[in-house]
Amino acid sequence: MKVSVIGTGYVGLTTGVCLADLGHTVLCVDNNAEKIAGLKKGISPIFEPGMEELLEKGMKSGRLGFVDDIAGAVKQGEIIFICVNTPSREDGKAELKYVEKVAKEVAANLDGNYRVIVDKSTVPVKTAEKVRETIERYGTEGIKFDVVSNPEFLREGTAIKDTMEPDRIVIGSDSEKATKKMLELYKPLIDRTGAPVRLVSVRSAELIKHGANTFLAMKISFANLIAQVCEEAGADALEVLDAIGLDERIGSRFLTPGIGFGGSCFPKDIAAFNRTLGILGVDSSLVRAVEQINKSAWQRFIHKVEKELWVLDGKVIGVLGLAFKPDTDDIRNAPAFKIIEELREKGSVIRVYDPKAMDRARVEYPDLEFCGDPYAVVKGAEALLVCTEWEEFKTLDLGRVKELMQVPIIFDGRNIFDKNAAEKAGFRYFGIGRA
Ligand code: UDX
Ligand code: UDX
Numbered sequence: 001m002k003v004s005v006i007g008t009g010y011v012g013l014t015t016g017v018c019l020a021d022l023g024h025t026v027l028c029v030d031n032n033a034e035k036i037a038g039l040k041k042g043i044s045p046i047f048e049p050g051m052e053e054l055l056e057k058g059m060k061s062g063r064l065g066f067v068d069d070i071a072g073a074v075k076q077g078e079i080i081f082i083c084v085n086t087p088s089r090e091d092g093k094a095e096l097k098y099v100e101k102v103a104k105e106v107a108a109n110l111d112g113n114y115r116v117i118v119d120k121s122t123v124p125v126k127t128a129e130k131v132r133e134t135i136e137r138y139g140t141e142g143i144k145f146d147v148v149s150n151p152e153f154l155r156e157g158t159a160i161k162d163t164m165e166p167d168r169i170v171i172g173s174d175s176e177k178a179t180k181k182m183l184e185l186y187k188p189l190i191d192r193t194g195a196p197v198r199l200v201s202v203r204s205a206e207l208i209k210h211g212a213n214t215f216l217a218m219k220i221s222f223a224n225l226i227a228q229v230c231e232e233a234g235a236d237a238l239e240v241l242d243a244i245g246l247d248e249r250i251g252s253r254f255l256t257p258g259i260g261f262g263g264s265c266f267p268k269d270i271a272a273f274n275r276t277l278g279i280l281g282v283d284s285s286l287v288r289a290v291e292q293i294n295k296s297a298w299q300r301f302i303h304k305v306e307k308e309l310w311v312l313d314g315k316v317i318g319v320l321g322l323a324f325k326p327d328t329d330d331i332r333n334a335p336a337f338k339i340i341e342e343l344r345e346k347g348s349v350i351r352v353y354d355p356k357a358m359d360r361a362r363v364e365y366p367d368l369e370f371c372g373d374p375y376a377v378v379k380g381a382e383a384l385l386v387c388t389e390w391e392e393f394k395t396l397d398l399g400r401v402k403e404l405m406q407v408p409i410i411f412d413g414r415n416i417f418d419k420n421a422a423e424k425a426g427f428r429y430f431g432i433g434r435a
Pocket of ligand 2: 325
């Protein structure tokens, strides 16, 4: 089938390369000309495992192309995906101006041929109706289209795998014709993986995405709550959560405590869902508690550092990990920066290292001290903070780290080190939820 994808961020680009790999002809468009120029040369604007390989494969096959002109993309695609960003506004509401802008651009370029317009971006319930109204309002007479919601559930760092081996495919459509087209689109993936398909109403599909993300965030906040109570009660959160997670009804995934969830999705989607509940007059206290516990996760971490180091002014602190999670270069809403910003405000000198996120961090925080490797970060430092659980940090030579540091203290925000091993190596060690 002929597919167009508008927006080549994490979601759009992954959607584009995967659909091309499944045998469709895909044209991706973005209003960022620099991104498109790079993509045309096979350069991915993001770090994502497996992305460059699929990009090259798709382009070589002739089924994957990139343009910066939306008119051409709209004309080509019988299915048109909207994958532009939907960031949080100050008041927590989802900013839908890019979605509206794209809907207008789609409207201006539709002809008499039937099209399926797909909302892939995470949006509040009833957004698809607004997209339909916008296209009707700004399109010419006689255009034929349906708007469907087809949320993605991909995680950064495993985006390609999550897309190619989905737990489920959700198609929210109020039109039989559109549903048929979407099933045809996903047929190669369904045949290959046997992934369950849920055909639901448009509004249900929109709520499935917000509901799933809120539930996952709730699990993480629950884990952080247990970690906090363990610290105060003298118990071990890893022991407690391990045994809790063994109950099949609960499950152990997304039950890892730390310095809180970040990224471009959870914080934004939970804030937006909170607003939706408010607008619909539904009690939102559960969602607000999830946000509050998440905030206290990184705040308590800072407090621990301050309590142990006493005066922060002038102290050199080494930070390992900037990305909001491992295997990505994304620093959007990364807890590491909430911690770094506050420590800097208190006068600390911060040195950082991250395997993939330093280029992005340099753009936003040019005056941080960026180091070439973890050992350079700890040289002469009075504390080491672990903010992202990259694999390469787990195998650091703790003996060497201790030799290099001025004062051997580790604040392990992701529990990557074994407490006993760290203490045996001569460190004062503070993990999360470890009494
Ligand atoms: C996405 C979804 O859009 C969001 O709703 C979801 O919850 C998380 O992921 P993401 O792919 O991470 O966002 O966004 P981003 O990396 O910012 O990419 C959006 C792309 O759309 C950018 O490349 C941007 O240049 C492009 N864009 C934006 C357009 O092409 N046109 C516009 O009008 C606005
Ligand atoms: C999330 C959803 O998982 C995905 O389904 C949706 O499509 C987009 O949003 P993503 O933000 O890429 O994906 O990453 P995810 O792996 O969910 O992690 C989000 C944050 O939660 C990270 O900061 C991570 O460190 C944190 N986290 C995750 C925990 O603190 N504990 C956990 O147990 C799991």
